[in-house]
Amino acid sequence: MKVTFLGTGTSQGVPVIACNCEVCLSADKRDNRLRTSILLETGDKTIVVDSGPDFRYQLLREKVKDLDAVLFTHEHKDHIAGLDDIRPFNYLLHKVIDVYATDRVQTALKREFYYIFAETRYHGLPQINLHTVTNGEAFKIGESTIVPFEVMHHLLPITGYRIGDFTYITDAKTISEQSFEKIKGTKILVLNALQKEAHISHFTLNEAIAFAEKVGAETTYLTHISHNLGKHADVEKELPANIRLAYDGLSVEC
Ligand SMILES: [Zn+2]
Ligand SMILES: [Zn+2]
Numbered sequence: 001m002k003v004t005f006l007g008t009g010t011s012q013g014v015p016v017i018a019c020n021c022e023v024c025l026s027a028d029k030r031d032n033r034l035r036t037s038i039l040l041e042t043g044d045k046t047i048v049v050d051s052g053p054d055f056r057y058q059l060l061r062e063k064v065k066d067l068d069a070v071l072f073t074h075e076h077k078d079h080i081a082g083l084d085d086i087r088p089f090n091y092l093l094h095k096v097i098d099v100y101a102t103d104r105v106q107t108a109l110k111r112e113f114y115y116i117f118a119e120t121r122y123h124g125l126p127q128i129n130l131h132t133v134t135n136g137e138a139f140k141i142g143e144s145t146i147v148p149f150e151v152m153h154h155l156l157p158i159t160g161y162r163i164g165d166f167t168y169i170t171d172a173k174t175i176s177e178q179s180f181e182k183i184k185g186t187k188i189l190v191l192n193a194l195q196k197e198a199h200i201s202h203f204t205l206n207e208a209i210a211f212a213e214k215v216g217a218e219t220t221y222l223t224h225i226s227h228n229l230g231k232h233a234d235v236e237k238e239l240p241a242n243i244r245l246a247y248d249g250l251s252v253e254c
């Protein structure tokens with residue numbers, strides 16, 4: 001499976017509008033972070049996890065020509081805002097996109113994108129098939145088995161996804177032992193790390209490192225990064241060799 005980081009930034013992205021900090025002004029392309037999402041090419045299916053506000057530009061940048069499914073982690077706007085831009089796959093490829101979300105996230109999608117679910121459908125609406133995700137219950141997309149599990153974003157449950165030796169977690173603050181059981185043994189782990197200072201609903205850099213070391217994956221990539229974390233090149237020097245900062249456009253095989 002090929003994994004491509006479509007975006008690795010927190011909800012405001014990096015640079016932040018009107019910010020003059022050294023990260024936002026950095027000339028290093030790795031300090032430019034669109035909102036967090038990944039592309040999974042499994043061999044028989046093309047899947048994205050979350051479709052944030054930068055979804056259209058991310059798919060153009062990576063020249064994505066096909067899409068089968070969207071997996072949602074949770075309903076915060078930085079993870080769902082771009083769903084409308086699946087429409088080219090509807091009308092160019094004549095595909096209905098499979099959307100996977102928990103009941104609670106489905107309720108939010110029906111509120112935020114009410115027109116997709118309207119009784120009277122006008123021409124050109126996004127076309128989706130909604131599938132219910134229940135944390136702990138594996139499902140298949142093509143040949144791939146997807147294992148969803150719950151992590152906590154302060155009080156909000158978030159869905160993490162494991163596919164074979166790859167595990168993707170964003171927006172976590174705490175992870176139960178029950179979920180750790182689902183994650184352990186993974187070879188490639190993606191984990192959120194917002195900043196160094198404490199935050200009520202996101203792992204700090206040190207909390208992410210501690211959890212990454214507990215899992216002991218071959219490589220952990222950190223994502224959902226704020227401009228407050230510091231410059232990519234500086235932070236990478238502080239990290240253990242098997243824990244790296246992800247950056248937009250990075251691809252890994254697993
Ligand atoms: Zn987020
Ligand atoms: Zn800044």
Ligand SMILES: [Zn+2]
Nearest residue numbers: 074076153171
């Ligand atoms: Zn969130």
